[in-house]
């Protein structure tokens with residue numbers, strides 16, 4: 044059963060950055076079910092448009108798509124600035140997560156990790172804020188990871204950027220709460236997304252479906268700055 048409270052609190056528009064499959068698509072579905080109008084971003088145009096068409100067929104919501112690389116912030120800014128809609132809810136889902144020893148990861152790839160995982164959420168949140176402040180309401184969801192709660196070998200740079208997102212959310216939660224804006228970092232454990240399946244051989248304990256991770260995170264928005272979806276993952280973070 045879906046509550047309509049979120050739509051009144053943050054709607055009518057939500058932007059999901061990294062939205063054509065996996066967790067990003069699950070966020071889009073969860074928000075469409077709640078009646079949000081959607082702006083969906085991802086790089087692969089055909090995949091994104093096919094997903095948006097499927098969503099329009101199931102839910103009577105307006106959906107705008109933009110095929111863009113989140114590493115290219117100027118392009119993202121051009122799209123967002125041209126949007127007539129005021130973004131009431133921003134979900135920054137995409138991440139660049141190459142697996143391997145730090146010494147083997149090329150400089151270009153390291154810069155890309157920073158552009159997508161750090162610069163993207165930082166600048167997109169800043170870009171969306173003035174309208175949220177004006178409306179005295181809004182929500183920002185940043186995807187962090189359990190990998191960002193400690194040093195993670197073979198994911199060193201990615202894990203460090205996930206830690207950045209959690210720390211950013213903690214401060215923004217405090218700064219923006221009095222202005223009516225909720226911020227959350229979702230410190231997810233393993234989620235069965237195409238990205239996870241491509242990087243892992245086996246299912247880790249506490250693995251969630253994208254739908255479970257998205258629903259739990261959205262329900263936690265407004266209740267605290269950092270959230271760990273799933274009981275086993277909460278325990279893992281504690282220990």
Ligand SMILES: NC(=O)c1ccc[n+]([C@@H]2O[C@H](COP(=O)([O-])OP(=O)(O)OC[C@H]3O[C@@H](n4cnc5c(N)ncnc54)[C@H](OP(=O)(O)O)[C@@H]3O)[C@@H](O)[C@H]2O)c1
Nearest residue numbers: 061063064065066067085086087113138186233234236238
């Ligand atoms: N999966 C896990 O087990 C897990 C665990 C903990 C935390 N997380 C976090 O959860 C989030 C989602 O994880 P995931 O890797 O599993 O991804 P996902 O949600 O399965 O998909 C990534 C989505 O983002 C888009 N995307 C990726 N890079 C992009 C870019 N540079 N510009 C625009 N769009 C981009 C992809 O489409 P295109 O390829 O077409 O661009 C796709 O739609 C990430 O922030 C990750 O750190 C995941």
